Amino acid sequence: MLVSTITVAAFGIAVERAVEIQFGLPGLVGLLILRTGLWKRNYTCACVGTTVLVTLLVGGL
Secondary structure, three states: OHHHHHHHHHHHHHHHHHHHHHHHHHHHHHHHHHHHHHHHOOHHHHHHHHHHHHHHHHHHO
16 A cells, blocks of 8 residues: 555656656646646546646647
8 A cells, every 4th residue: 555655656746747847837737737626526627737738748749
């Protein structure tokens, strides 16, 4: 149980750092909105966060 919790936390931190490096502050805000929407089970918030991240991803290609 403890190992899986530490692994998931490390993975979350790694994803946050990768998004911050790749997309900067807008990516970090989009990830924060997405994470909040998923945590609170708020569909609108999760969709807004996903839209921000997808827009940044498509714009970067």
